[in-house]
Amino acid sequence: MAEQDRMDKLVSLCKRRGFIFQSSEIYGGTGSVWDYGPLGVELKRNIKDRWWRSMVHARDDIEGIDAAILMHPRVWEASGHVATFNDPMVDCKTCKGRFRADKLHDAQCPQKPSKHPGEHTTCELTEPRQFNMMFKTYMGPVEDSAAIVYLRPETAQGIYVNYLNVLQASRQKVPFGIAQIGKAFRNEITPGNFIFRTREFEQMEMQFFVKPGTEDEWFEQWRQIRWQWHLDLGIRPERIRWYHTKPDELAHYAKDAYDIEYEFPFGWNEFEGIHNRTDYDLKRHQEYSGKKLDYFEQEKNERFIPYVVETSVGADRCTLAVLCDAYDEEQVEGETRVVLRFAPSVAPIKAAVLPLVKKDGMPEIADRIFHDLKHRFPTFYDDGGAVGRRYRRQDEAGTPFCITVDGTTKEDGTVTIRHRDSMQQERVDGSKLGAWLDEKIRS
Numbered sequence: 001m002a003e004q005d006r007m008d009k010l011v012s013l014c015k016r017r018g019f020i021f022q023s024s025e026i027y028g029g030t031g032s033v034w035d036y037g038p039l040g041v042e043l044k045r046n047i048k049d050r051w052w053r054s055m056v057h058a059r060d061d062i063e064g065i066d067a068a069i070l071m072h073p074r075v076w077e078a079s080g081h082v083a084t085f086n087d088p089m090v091d092c093k094t095c096k097g098r099f100r101a102d103k104l105h106d107a108q109c110p111q112k113p114s115k116h117p118g119e120h121t122t123c124e125l126t127e128p129r130q131f132n133m134m135f136k137t138y139m140g141p142v143e144d145s146a147a148i149v150y151l152r153p154e155t156a157q158g159i160y161v162n163y164l165n166v167l168q169a170s171r172q173k174v175p176f177g178i179a180q181i182g183k184a185f186r187n188e189i190t191p192g193n194f195i196f197r198t199r200e201f202e203q204m205e206m207q208f209f210v211k212p213g214t215e216d217e218w219f220e221q222w223r224q225i226r227w228q229w230h231l232d233l234g235i236r237p238e239r240i241r242w243y244h245t246k247p248d249e250l251a252h253y254a255k256d257a258y259d260i261e262y263e264f265p266f267g268w269n270e271f272e273g274i275h276n277r278t279d280y281d282l283k284r285h286q287e288y289s290g291k292k293l294d295y296f297e298q299e300k301n302e303r304f305i306p307y308v309v310e311t312s313v314g315a316d317r318c319t320l321a322v323l324c325d326a327y328d329e330e331q332v333e334g335e336t337r338v339v340l341r342f343a344p345s346v347a348p349i350k351a352a353v354l355p356l357v358k359k360d361g362m363p364e365i366a367d368r369i370f371h372d373l374k375h376r377f378p379t380f381y382d383d384g385g386a387v388g389r390r391y392r393r394q395d396e397a398g399t400p401f402c403i404t405v406d407g408t409t410k411e412d413g414t415v416t417i418r419h420r421d422s423m424q425q426e427r428v429d430g431s432k433l434g435a436w437l438d439e440k441i442r443s
């Protein structure tokens with residue numbers, strides 16, 4: 001299957017089955033902003049929950065926070081975003097198209113057809129101008145420059161400005177980390193590729209505060225931990241790779257950075273960054289706020305500003321990677337079977353309960369099983385149409401298990417479980433279904 005074709009099919013499936021919709025679609029849509037539907041919100045939430053459990057609940061040395069999106073405007077001066085969070089932008093003098101000067105492969109002028117049918121010549125571009133990517137708004141009723149606040153372009157700054165609060169409230173000691181999941185906003189010049197690059201997105205970020213001199217060791221440790229996390233999520237190892245950021249590509253705060261890239265249908269692209277941010281952010285906040293942000297190490301009677309190793313993954317990009325990784329088509333009995341092969345732990349619906357036919361007491365038993373399971377797992381009930389069609393609908397939603405109530409259920413209390421990936425069936429005692437599913441979903 002051609003890769004563009006694969007992406008188009010995925011986008012269409014996401015809409016049809018209620019994973020992802022274009023924002024404000026009835027008004028013609030808002031550019032590069034997307035809404036998550038009933039299945040999408042479950043999928044993304046499962047990914048975020050997995051991240052939170054592994055970063056916060058499973059570790060003694062990381063605390064969670066949830067900082068506000070709006071912050072004091074000086075935060076963004078201190079962080080360097082007001083001065084340097086810019087992209088170079090160019091315009092086409094003919095078609096007025098706007099492009100990032102460092103990503104010009106899209107700059108084909110639609111108003112200048114080339115000699116070859118269906119192709120266009122490249123745009124005639126203006127000199128690059130710097131464009132700040134932060135969204136601005138006003139705090140309070142007066143819209144003047146003194147009231148400007150920004151929608152945060154990264155969640156990390158909410159962690160830095162709360163570093164002392166968390167340190168004092170939690171009694172953690174360096175090395176320790178602070179984790180957060182939240183929205184970030186960037187006025188991207190060229191957003192696109194579905195939920196890959198959008199103007200409103202969610203980040204899962206963790207800042208790990210370490211003693212200067214130990215940052216390289218921690219950097220390596222966090223690289224390994226984050227790599228393994230993606231494998232545990234079920235991402236195929238052959239579809240991820242490391243990219244070592246070149247010195248001239250580093251963000252203004254970073255001394256070293258590695259990206260984890262995924263092979264999306266539109267090519268290899270970053271979806272997580274591991275950054276050595278040194279003491280840049282805390283030092284700048286100390287300077288701009290006038291508040292001492294150093295750490296006192298009692299055992300050594302020493303003061304220092306901690307260095308920071310950051311792990312930052314986009315919840316939406318990670319969701320897109322999981323969707324792309326899961327999407328599969330195969331020929332079964334002369335028909336194309338579309339299946340989302342999610343790991344059971346991230347699948348939006350864990351099990352569907354299906355009475356084989358709508359008679360002979362089967363719907364009543366199925367209904368009882370459905371209501372029992374629903375309290376423990378996201379479960380779906382479907383009694384509409386041939387059972388084969390119902391299986392296919394669940395395959396498209398990525399439901400790992402279909403539980404069918406049939407004639408034998410009435411005799412011995414067993415049900416058929418049909419496995420999404422292999423389409424194999426097995427019989428399981430109906431009274432043990434909860435424990436059976438629990439084990440499969442947890443692994």
Ligand code: GAP
Nearest residue numbers: 154156196197198201271272273312313314317
């Ligand atoms: N705090 C560090 C930071 O923000 P980044 O590399 O700019 O670093 C981290 O962003 C992650 O956030 C990216 O790897 C990506 O997953 C996600 N991200 C960044 N910009 C995005 C956008 N416009 N749309 C969707 N996700 C984005």
